[in-house]
Every structure is written in structure tokens, then in C-alpha cells.
Amino acid sequence: MSTVFHNPLSIPVLGFCAYSGTGKTTLLKQLIPVLKQRGLRLAVLKHAHHNFDVDIPGKDSYEMRKAGARQMLVASHVRWALMTEDPQETDPDLVHLLQQLEADKADLVLVEGFKKLALPKIELHRAALGKPFIYTEDPNILAVACCDETQLPAQILRLDINNVEQIADFVLQYAATWRPPHPVVKPLPLDAGETGDGDNLSVRQGIDKILAQVQPISATETLMLDDSDNRILACDAVSPVDVPQQTNSAMDGYAFVHREPLPEAFEVKGEVLAGHSYDAQLQLGQAVRIMTGAPLPTGANAVQPRELANEADGYVRFSGTLKAGQNVRLAGEDIAKGAVALAGGSRLGAAEQGLLASLGFAQISAVRRPVVAVFSSGDEVCQPGSELKPNCIYDSNRFTIKAMAKRLGCDVIDLGIIEDSEAALTAALAGAAAKADVVISSGGVSVGNADYIKKVLAAIGEVHFWRINMRPGRPLAFGKVNDALFFGLPGNPVATMVVFLLFVQPALRKLAGELDWQPQLLPAIADETFKSRQGRTEFSRAIARIGADGQLHVTSTGSQGSGMLSSMVKGNCLAVIGDQDERVAAGQPLYILPFGALL
Numbered sequence: 001m002s003t004v005f006h007n008p009l010s011i012p013v014l015g016f017c018a019y020s021g022t023g024k025t026t027l028l029k030q031l032i033p034v035l036k037q038r039g040l041r042l043a044v045l046k047h048a049h050h051n052f053d054v055d056i057p058g059k060d061s062y063e064m065r066k067a068g069a070r071q072m073l074v075a076s077h078v079r080w081a082l083m084t085e086d087p088q089e090t091d092p093d094l095v096h097l098l099q100q101l102e103a104d105k106a107d108l109v110l111v112e113g114f115k116k117l118a119l120p121k122i123e124l125h126r127a128a129l130g131k132p133f134i135y136t137e138d139p140n141i142l143a144v145a146c147c148d149e150t151q152l153p154a155q156i157l158r159l160d161i162n163n164v165e166q167i168a169d170f171v172l173q174y175a176a177t178w179r180p181p182h183p184v185v186k187p188l189p190l191d192a193g194e195t196g197d198g199d200n201l202s203v204r205q206g207i208d209k210i211l212a213q214v215q216p217i218s219a220t221e222t223l224m225l226d227d228s229d230n231r232i233l234a235c236d237a238v239s240p241v242d243v244p245q246q247t248n249s250a251m252d253g254y255a256f257v258h259r260e261p262l263p264e265a266f267e268v269k270g271e272v273l274a275g276h277s278y279d280a281q282l283q284l285g286q287a288v289r290i291m292t293g294a295p296l297p298t299g300a301n302a303v304q305p306r307e308l309a310n311e312a313d314g315y316v317r318f319s320g321t322l323k324a325g326q327n328v329r330l331a332g333e334d335i336a337k338g339a340v341a342l343a344g345g346s347r348l349g350a351a352e353q354g355l356l357a358s359l360g361f362a363q364i365s366a367v368r369r370p371v372v373a374v375f376s377s378g379d380e381v382c383q384p385g386s387e388l389k390p391n392c393i394y395d396s397n398r399f400t401i402k403a404m405a406k407r408l409g410c411d412v413i414d415l416g417i418i419e420d421s422e423a424a425l426t427a428a429l430a431g432a433a434a435k436a437d438v439v440i441s442s443g444g445v446s447v448g449n450a451d452y453i454k455k456v457l458a459a460i461g462e463v464h465f466w467r468i469n470m471r472p473g474r475p476l477a478f479g480k481v482n483d484a485l486f487f488g489l490p491g492n493p494v495a496t497m498v499v500f501l502l503f504v505q506p507a508l509r510k511l512a513g514e515l516d517w518q519p520q521l522l523p524a525i526a527d528e529t530f531k532s533r534q535g536r537t538e539f540s541r542a543i544a545r546i547g548a549d550g551q552l553h554v555t556s557t558g559s560q561g562s563g564m565l566s567s568m569v570k571g572n573c574l575a576v577i578g579d580q581d582e583r584v585a586a587g588q589p590l591y592i593l594p595f596g597a598l599l
């Protein structure tokens with residue numbers, strides 16, 4: 001059978017197939033009004049002969065299309081039609097065609113033709129025609145509609161080709177029970193990767209080799225909680241208190257003793273506000289008015305919200321259900337005294353800072369920030385703000401690198417642009433390595449110019465020049481200059497960013513003391529074809545958004561030149577086509593790597 005069909009829509013697609021002469025169109029013309037009358041909104045997609053036309057010579061739309069318009073859209077206030085000239089060698093791509101439909105305005109797509117595709121179908125069969133069955137070759141046939149004289153095995157669902165109501169029943173049942181398929185879970189593309197030879201590495205191998213060289217910073221400093229944003233907690237925060245401290249009310253209402261038999265009415269003994277307490281023991285049949293967060297009186301074990309209570313003459317009556325423990329927060333239910341409230345290695349965001357504050361911490365111990373020195377190289381690279389010389393390019397890499405490093409909580413030293421001379425480069429590198437934990441440069445690591453930077457690095461450090469099987473960002477230099485880690489990123493601006501995200505980011509996070517950080521890949525569905533090459537991991541700039549089917553869908557930002565920073569601006573993620581895949585077709589699952597908070 002033909003290729004697998006992935007329905008890209010959030011509504012079911014059902015095909016009708018038959019040999020010509022069976023009466024497919026005749027049946028559909030009878031079926032459609034019945035389905036419509038029963039409340040089903042329909043879209044129909046029909047396969048046609050290659051030289052079909054819906055327009056008529058002489059009509060403006062026909063003439064304009066013939067004059068060369070690739071697309072022609074004619075519209076009135078009741079109807080519109082879009083005609084597209086899309087000549088292809090092979091049959092039209094059903095997934096692409098389905099995507100042209102307004103799936104939010106239909107409940108089902110009926111497909112006529114496309115007999116060879118593996119979509120769910122009803123086969124129409126007339127014994128009188130003497131044609132073979134399709135179901136014997138095609139496992140996607142859900143039912144065969146045929147005449148009385150036709151013999152079918154018992155396991156094949158049989159419909160009466162002359163009973164339109166019965167076929168409609170089947171279609172309605174199919175539409176009602178259909179659910180969108182979950183995307184197929186594939187192995188994570190960054191976990192894959194065969195052993196390359198020598199300096200030729202897969203993405204995973206590159207990351208692993210780098211992380212093996214990174215020793216987390218051990219120096220710590222004490223910080224006020226207010227100054228701890230985006231810092232890494234140096235050791236476990238153990239809770240000195242129960243959170244909440246006391247068992248308290250989760251609602252404004254009445255606290256009472258829940259024990260059978262419950263009285264009809266409860267005597268209201270008083271009121272407890274947050275920050276206060278009711279000091280007597282509450283007895284069965286008694287209640288106190290209580291505010292959210294106020295401690296429960298001893299003896300009380302339930303709270304009824306104010307909306308379900310009616311107080312009169314010193315007594316309260318409850319409506320609604322009453323259960324022991326309802327609307328009560330137990331002491332220590334969030335965090336118990338002595339428990340690890342936040343593990344060392346956590347990055348402190350808003351929630352973490354709030355949690356530490358809720359435990360009473362005013363200060364914390366944080367890992368010292370990594371210091372990152374950044375420079376650019378290349379005689380063609382110019383400082384923004386200065387005049388752009390002929391044949392030159394403004395330095396953008398230093399700015400993307402600095403911004404990403406700062407967002408990761410690093411202190412950044414900007415070394416500017418270093419001219420292409422051995423002496424200048426040697427001095428810059430040695431100086432940077434003395435001050436920084438990590439030195440990052442961009443440019444000058446591709447095969448053409450690697451020899452030059454190699455010579456300098458060989459003299460003052462140990463650096464490997466790798467070819468990573470990825471695009472963009474094939475060349476990468478990594479090693480050590482004195483005690484500092486050195487990254488030589490590729491010069492192309494998009495490659496610089498992608499290589500930073502994939503290789504520098506995990507290294508900086510590990511260095512900063514963050515525990516076991518992994519890139520967050522998300523499964524999504526390709527809304528167009530993403531191309532790659534087997535043996536190479538492709539990172540296409542892409543836009544991910546939730547589709548009408550509630551699943552994550554991804555489209556490319558367009559041209560993928562590795563110098564086009566605008567693609568990083570337009571996109572919100574990288575679509576990752578792993579080294580096992582040659583391409584990911586429209587409608588197929590793939591993984592994305594959201595840029596997240598780093599860009």
C-alpha cells in the first residue's frame with residue numbers, strides 16, 4: 001500500500017473509493033443532503049483528471065489566470081473560490097490540499113478518489129461490473145457498500161450500496177467517534193547520533209565531550225533574596241518551618257466540627273480573622289465565622305463556604321455537601337519542617353524566590369556567577385556605531401552572545417573585535433583566559449581559516465576543531481586556554497546562535513552549578529515539509545503554535561540562510577530534524593526546541 005496518511009486536521013477525513021462506473025459521485029450526491037440534514041457540516045475533496053478546469057473561457061477569472069496569475073481568488077458575498085496553478089509530476093499531496101480547507105467550519109471531509117492513499121475509506125462495489133475488490137489489498141477500508149448478491153467475508157463490515165440512510169448512519173457514527181491521533185513519539189533527536197570519526201561528531205557527542213570538561217564553580221556568595229534573581233542556589237534549602245504553619249481555612253466561611261450525627265444548625269461562637277485565633281475548643285454543634293488563612297480552632301475539622309451558609313439569630317445552617325476535612329489546609333501540607341524545599345542547583349526565578357521567602361529566608365547562598373569573555377575576529381567585522389567600510393559587515397555575533405550569556409546569569413567581559421593578527425589574537429586570548437571562566441569567540445574556525453587560529457591556540461592552550469554533523473553550525477572549536485574553557489563559534493550569525501544554544505548553554509549552566517539541565521524538546525506536527533540529510537541534524541528556524549486540533553504545529557520561517565538573523569527574530573523555535581531523517585513531510589510529527597527565555 002501507499003504512503004501513510006497523517007490527517008493534518010482536527011476533523012475526520014473519510015474517503016470513498018471505487019472503480020469508475022460504480023456510481024461514486026451519484027452516491028455522494030445522495031449522501032451529502034442526508035448528512036447535511038442530520039447536522040453534519042461537510043467539506044468535499046475530489047480527485048480529478050489532470051486537465052480539469054472549473055472556470056469558463058471568457059470569464060474574467062479564467063482570463064486572468066490564463067494570463068499568468070498563479071492563484072486566482074474570486075469572491076462574492078455568498079461564495080468564494082480559489083484556483084491555484086500547481087503543476088506537479090506526481091499526484092497532488094492530499095495533506096497539503098486538506099490544509100487548504102477551513103476545517104473549523106466543517107465536521108467531516110469526504111474525499112472522492114485518492115484510491116491509493118492509506119486514508120480511512122468506504123469501498124463501493126457493484127458485482128455487476130465484474131471488478132475486483134479493493135479491500136483485499138487495502139487495510140484502510142472500513143466498510144464495503146455493495147449489493148445483495150455480493151459475497152463478503154464475515155469480518156468485513158457490510159453496507160447496502162442502495163441504502164443511503166444506512167451509509168449515512170455509518171458516516172455519522174464514524175465522525176462522532178473519531179479522535180485526532182496523538183503524534184507518534186520518536187526518539188529525541190538530540191539523543192541520537194552515531195559515532196563520528198575523529199573530529200567529525202554528532203550533536204550529542206559534541207555536547208557530551210564538552211560537558212565532560214566542565215567543572216561546576218565551587219565558590220559561593222551570600223545574597224539578599226532580593227538580589228538572587230536568576231542565580232543558582234548553592235545548597236539545598238531546608239525548611240525551618242511547616243508551610244502552612246497552622247492548619248487553616250481555605251475559604252471565607254464557617255469552621256465547624258464534622259462528626260456524625262451532624263446537627264441541623266450550628267451555634268455561632270465567634271469569629272477568627274487571619275493572623276488571630278479562637279482559643280477555646282470547638283464542640284460538635286458549634287461553628288465560628290472564619291476568614292481565608294485564619295487558623296482552624298481546635299476541634300474544628302471542616303469549613304463550609306459563606307455562600308453555602310445561612311446565619312440567623314446566632315445559628316448557622318449549611319446547604320451543599322458537608323465532608324470532614326473540606327476546605328481545610330493542613331499544617332505542613334505544602335512543605336514540612338525539615339524537608340528539602342528547594343534543591344541546591346535550582347535556578348531562582350519568581351516562584352523559587354517566593355518559596356524561599358515563604359520559609360522565612362532573607363538571604364541565600366548562591367554560586368558565584370560565571371565570567372564570560374567575548375570577542376569577535378575577522379578583518380571584515382566592524383563595530384556598530386562606526387561607519388561600515390566597503391566589503392565589511394557589522395559585528396552582530398558579539399551582541400547575540402553577550403545577551404544570551406547575560407540571560408544565563410553570567411558576568412560578561414566584552415573584548416571587542418580582535419584584528420586578524422597572531423600577536424593580537426595571542427594577547428587577547430591570554431588576557432581573556434586570565435580573567436574569565438569561559439572565552440567565546442566567533443568566526444575564523446571554518447576550514448579555510450582554521451589553521452591560523454589553530455596556531456595561536458596550540459601555543460597557549462589545547463583546542464579541538466570539530467565538524468559537527470549539523471546545520472547550521474558545522475565548525476566548532478572547543479578546548480581550554482589555561483584554565484578557561486574556550487568556544488570558537490562559527491562566524492555566520494545564525495550558526496553562532498544555534499551553536500550557543502546547543503553547546504555553550506549547557507556548559508554555562510553546568511559551570512554555574514545548575515543540575516542536570518536538558519534542552520526542552522517538544523513534540524509538534526510539521527505543517528510543511530522540512531528537509532534535511534541523513535546523518536546530519538538540521539535546526540530550522542520555525543514558528544510553533546497551537547492548532548485548531550489543540551496540538552502544537554510548526555511552520556518554517558522561510559529562507560534558512562545561516563547568515564539571516566531575521567529568521568531568528570521571526571521564529572520562536574528550532575525545528576529539529578534528527579540525523580535519522582532525510583525529511584519530515586507535512587503532517588508528520590517532529591520535535592521542536594523553543595528558544596525559551598534565552599533569546
Ligand code: AMP
Pocket residue numbers: 376377378380381393394395396397398442443444445446449490491492493
Ligand atoms: P568565518 O567563520 O570567519 O569564515 O565567517 C563566516 C561568515 O560569518 C562570514 O560571512 C563572516 O563575515 C561572518 N561573520 C564572522 N564574524 C562575524 C560577526 N562577529 N558578526 C557578524 N558576522 C560575522
Ligand code: MG
Pocket residue numbers: 377378379443444449491
Ligand atoms: Mg572570518
